Amino acid sequence: MSHPLHAVITQTEQVILGKPRQIRLALTCLLARGHLLIEDLPGVGKTTLAHVLARTLGLQFQRIQFTSDMLPADILGVSIYQRDSGEFKFHAGPIFAQMILADEVNRATPKTQSALLEAMEEQQVTSEGETRPLPAPFFVIATQNPTNQIGTFPLPESQLDRFLMRIQLGYPDAQAERGLLSGVDRRDLIAGLTPQMNTAELTDLQLQVRQVFVSPALLDYVQAILRHSRESARYVHGLSPRAGLSLIAAARAWALLDGRNAVIPEDIQAVLPGVASHRLQSVQDVQASDGDRLARELIEAVAIP
Amino acid sequence: MKLTAPLLYGLIACILMVSAPHAAHLPLWVSVLCVALLAWRFYLTYSGRPLPSRWLLLGVTVACVLAIAITFHTLFGREVGVTLLILLVTLKLLELRTARDATVLIYLSSFIIITNFFYSQSIPTALFMLLTLLVIMATWVHMQTGNLTFKPRLRIAVILLLQAIPLSLVIFVLFPRVQGPLWGMPQDAYASSGLSDTMAPGTMSNLSLSDAVAFRATFDGKVPERQQLYWRGPVLWDFDGTTWKRGRNITTQRPSLADATTPVGYAVTLEPHNKPWLFVLDMPSKLSIPAFVAPDFQVLNDKPVNARIRYTATSLLDYRANADEPPQQLQRALALPQGLNPRSRQLAAEWRRQADSPETVIRTALAHFNQQEFEYTLEPPLLGFNSVDDFMFTTKQGFCEHYAGSFVVLMRAAGIPARVVTGYQGGEYNDLGGYYVLRQYDAHAWAEVWLQNRGWVRIDPTAAISPERIQSGLNAALGDNVILPFFARTQSPFLLKLRVNLDALTNQWNQWVLGYDTERQFAFLTRLGMEDVSWKNMALNLLAWIALLVGIFTLIMLRRLVVRRKDxxxxxxxxxxxxxxxxxxxxxxxxxxxxxxxxxxxxxxxxxxxxxxxxxxxxxxxxxxxxxxxxxxxxxxxxxxxxx
Known part of the structure; x- marks a missing residue:
């Protein structure tokens, strides 16, 4: 395993207790240049995770708390008239940072949501006719409360698709919770973290991800999964070609995290719940957010060729 | 497996498709009841309501069976069987509770497919039944593989059907045929229309309104001129003033041809018309099937033609027919009803007095038709008691039966033995199939006169008044404003071509699929190289081929099961x-x-x-x-x- 990554994982696991899989998935998402959506109840450590990752990776960090009265300019920035110079000067919004925590993104109105999502997609902000690039690497962790809570604007499916992965943190197990309750305050811990990697190293890793080998045998497997999701009557829609691309990109990053330079079926299986859960919908109970279970069923239904 | 709503809709569609063709001949109340039951079942599925109780269903079933027994006065026989089957299958839908019930329904719908062929064996029926079979298969696949979407289900069904094609071909070719139909074809399986053995004004013009095929003929070698294509049917001797009838031949003398030349060989595929007579060109000399040639050269089968038959024949186009006709027969050919048509008889007697020979009388009569502004029309005015007089002197408008009938009356009045011959004339050549097709509107009537030393000579008075009828067919002879069957009058080259193609296809279907009987099977298998065409041999071959095909399919499937790239x-x-x-x-x-x-x-x-x-x-x-x-x-x- 690459040494700096190892250190990143170790350090993060010291603060976020009992969630190694979620930490790795979050890192996978970052390495694959995707964005991450964390969907869970308040207070399970979403913000902490984002914060820790930013500190450990040495990225500029901005947190945007979304509210229902927020406007796109509150995120992107605004041009203000300067009396001395007689010109308009652009005041960059909070989005101009390397790592953004978009907290409770489903509390904002669709207009504001789409401003964020467009910036995510295009890695740039266009405001008053001027296009300004966002810093690189650029990584968004959005958090969302479960959609059946009141006062929310759930992200539509097309917007969900912009996120490479959706994961859930869930409650910690008993042992981890004990550690959490008896340990030091998390805020103090975060303040004491040191960056384990610089931006150049991170960008280099992102390039390495793209070099990870994908064999024809593995593509057979991925296609079998896609085909099954489309032919099965279990799902409302099958997985899109973009979902297939995302699956491979994420699996490459996962393989790199595992210290391999080729993707194996296990990598696909590891990232599939994260990549596919927000893209699959059960025919039977549309309401329940059981994307994880659906993804696991999908894995079990397809034999590795 | 769960009986989901989509599966139930599929089953309803199967039953609907398979019984729809029967609706035309089922009793009306059965059709209405079946539609109502299907609609009810659809509604129950749609609204998710529970099925009716078993006791109610039992009551309805018993009532239906009783009603069928009353309608048909029996519970046995094919009609009743089909009706019962369809009604009970529809009722079965209402007690569909388990997977087993659904399986039973699928099998029964497949079985009802066969019953549709009792009533029609045409290409459209076959195609529709193929489609129905596809729907049944798709429903069946749906039952077996619950969680597939529509498209892959349909693909499996299509593949299954495609696999069945070589098997059914082998069975079709090799399955030993039995002589005669396996199940008794009813006499009324075909709506019969065609020439009858009587002729009155209006008989022929009515036939000319139908474009149903009467028969198809292929010639060996050279095809005779169109004006020689007279297909001989019933010969009519006796006239009672309005109607011509065959009467009884009062001789046992066999018909004889002298100095006959110009032989023509041909094969006829005759559509069933429920009458015993066959159609042959004037005059027949040889026939491939045992049929009786009457003394007036009318050819009669030993039983009414109620299934499509094929026969070959040889006719001689130049002949002296029955030059030695016995006097009692000639007497018949001179008889006229007493006291009728005095003016015509007078006119004929006048001609006879002035002429030196019968031939001159004939020429005079034909010239009379030609020059006296007679008109050839499908809609002649009604004729009175003295029908021939009315026609000859008042209306002067008529169809072939008027001309043939009047001409024979005139000849008899002039003392020349004469008779009416009915049949078909001309026909349409199908160059795709290389055969002539004769339709009901090609029906025709003409006359024959008996002359000393020459025997019976064909005279067609219609040719005198309207030569186009003989040369080019009915459409050319009549004006544009006459309502004829659509195909008889269309000029559109596309439609004409379409008709030619469709008819050629139908002919192939009749010859090779429906007409694949014992003899054809024998001939075909011999040509394929089977040396001893026997039941035993055919059965062995059949089993061997089925085993081979099933083996091939199994191998293909096994290969798929084995990991594809087994490096x-x-x-x-x-x-x-x-x-x-x-x-x-x-x-x-x-x-x-x-x-x-x-x-x-x-x-x-x-x-x-x-x-x-x-x-x-x-x-x-x-x-x-x-x-x-x-x-x-x-x-x-x-x-x-x-x-x-």
């Missing part, structure tokens, strides 16, 4: 998996090598190291690309060394 790496890995499986540690199909190794490691720590090594090498070789191929030997060694 060396894969084979070695599968060997390891099989070893572990025997030890009670099977790999789940979706389980990756590394995960499997990790799982085994917890159950059998002793194997952990070796297996992890093998799994890692396997993953590297299979998913690692070309660069890793050096590890192949090491991997194989590790596999070989792997022991439980």
């Amino acid at each position: 060396a790496v894969q084979a070695a890995w599968l060997k390891v998996c099989r070893k572990l499986e025997k030890a009670g540690l099977p790999r789940a199909p979706h389980e990756g090598a590394m995960d499997y190794a990790a799982r085994i490691a917890t159950a059998r720590p002793d194997l952990a190291e070796d297996l992890h090594d093998i799994a890692a090498r396997y993953a590297a070789l299979r998913y690692g690309g070309e660069a890793e191929m050096e590890g192949m030997a090491a991997f194989k060694d590790a596999v070989r060394a792997f022991k439980l």
Whole structure:
């Protein structure tokens, strides 16, 4: 395993207790240049995770708390008239940072949501006719409360698709919770973290991800999964070609995290719940957010060729 | 398997499609009841309501069976059987509770497909039944594989049907045929229309409104001129003032042809018309089937033609027919009803007095028709008591039956023996199939007169008034404003071409599919090289071919089951998996090598190291690309060394 990554994982696991899989998935998402959506109840450590990752990776960090009265300019920035110079000067919004925590993104109105999502997609902000690039690497962790809570604007499916992965943190197990309750305050811990990697190293890793080998045998497997999701009557829609691309990109990053330079079926299986859960919908109970279970069923239904 | 709503809709569609063609001949109340029951079942499924109680269904069923018994006065026979079957299948839908019921419905719908062929064996029926079969298969596949979407289901159904095609072809060709139909075809299976053995004003013009096919004919070698294509049907002798009838031949003398030349060979495929007579060109000399040639050269089958038959015949176009006709027959050919048509008889007697020979009388009569502004029309005015007089002197408008009838009356009045011959004339050549097709509107009537030394000579008075009828067919002879069957009057080259193509196709279908009887099977198999065409041989061949085809299909399917690209790496890995499986540690199909190794490691720590090594090498070789191929030997060694 690459040494700096190892250190990143170790350090993060010291603060976020009992969630190694979620930490790795979050890192996978970052390495694959995707964005991450964390969907869970308040207070399970979403913000902490984002914060820790930013500190450990040495990225500029901005947190945007979304509210229902927020406007796109509150995120992107605004041009203000300067009396001395007689010109308009652009005041960059909070989005101009390397790592953004978009907290409770489903509390904002669709207009504001789409401003964020467009910036995510295009890695740039266009405001008053001027296009300004966002810093690189650029990584968004959005958090969302479960959609059946009141006062929310759930992200539509097309917007969900912009996120490479959706994961859930869930409650910690008993042992981890004990550690959490008896340990030091998390805020103090975060303040004491040191960056384990610089931006150049991170960008280099992102390039390495793209070099990870994908064999024809593995593509057979991925296609079998896609085909099954489309032919099965279990799902409302099958997985899109973009979902297939995302699956491979994420699996490459996962393989790199595992210290391999080729993707194996296990990598696909590891990232599939994260990549596919927000893209699959059960025919039977549309309401329940059981994307994880659906993804696991999908894995079990397809034999590795 | 669950009886979901889509599956139920599929079953309803099956029943609907398979019984729809029967609606026309089922009793009206049965059709209405079936539609109502299907609609009810649809509504129950749609609204999710419970099925009616078993007692209610039992009551309805008993009532239906009683009603059928009352309608048909019996519970046996084909009609009743089909009606019962359809009604009970529809009722079965209402007690559909288990998978078994659904299976029964699928099988029964497949069976009802066959019953549709009792009533129609045309190409459209066959195509519709094929479509129905596809729907049934798709529903069946739906039943067996619940969680597939529509398209892959349909694909499986199509593949199943395609696989069935070679099997059914083999069975069709080789299954031993029995003489005669397997089940008694009813006499009324075909709506019969055609020439009758009586002729009154209006008989022929009515026939000319139908474009149904009467028969098809192919010629060996040269085809005779169109004006010689007189297909002989019933010969009519006796006239009672309005109607011509065949009467009884009062001779046992066999018909004889003298100085006959110009033989023409041809084959006729006759549509069933429920009458015994066959159609042959004037005058027949040889026939392939045992039929009776009456003294007036009318050819009669031994029983009414109620199934399509095919026969070959040879006719002689130049002849002296029955030059020695016995006097009692000639007497018949001179008889006229007493006291009728005095003016015509007078006119004929006048001609006879002035003429020196019968031939002159004939010429005079024909010239009379030609020059006295007679008109050839489908809609002649009604004629009175003295029909011939009315026609000759008042209306002067008529169709072929008027001309033939009047001409014979005139000849008899002039003392020349004469008779009416009915049949078909001309026809339409189908160059795609290379045959002539004769339709009901080609029906025609003409006359024959008996002359000393020359025997019976054909005279067609219609040719005198309207030569186009004989040369080019009915449409050319009549004006544009006459309502004829659509095909008889269309000029559109596309429609004409379409008709020619469709008719050629129908002819092939009739010849090779419906007409594939014992003789054709014998001929076909002999041509294919079977030396001894016997029941035993055919059955053996049939079994051998079916075994071969099923074997081929099985092989194809087995190949699919076996892992598709079974390269060396894969084979070695599968060997390891099989070893572990025997030890009670099977790999789940979706389980990756590394995960499997990790799982085994917890159950059998002793194997952990070796297996992890093998799994890692396997993953590297299979998913690692070309660069890793050096590890192949090491991997194989590790596999070989792997022991439980």
